[in-house]
Amino acid sequence: MGFTTSPKVNPMKTRLWIAAIASSSLMVLAGCGTGPNQQMGVAGGAVGGAVLGNVLGGNTAATVGGAALGGLIGNEVGKNSDQRNNQRYRNDGSRY
Helix, strand or coil, X not given: CCCCCCCCCCHHHHHHHHXXXXXXXXXXXXXXXXXXXXXXXXXXXXXXXXXXXXXXXXCHHHHHXXXXXXXXXXXXXXXXXXXXXXXXXXXXXXXX
């Protein structure tokens, strides 16, 4: 009766899964934005947060958490930008 060892974790496969999860989350979050700046903010924030979370934490939880937090921050920044643009221009496209 021999002992079996657990298989080694392949770091390339792990990074591939992290990238797949981050890109899927990015597409889901970007679909929630209403204005163009809000969508860009979510997308940019999620990518930046995922990269920063991976650099600082170095694991999957930090990467996904960074993507979620970055997406939320990007959403708010983009929403504020869209609201400013809507206030500057009338419905017919002319300025005040």
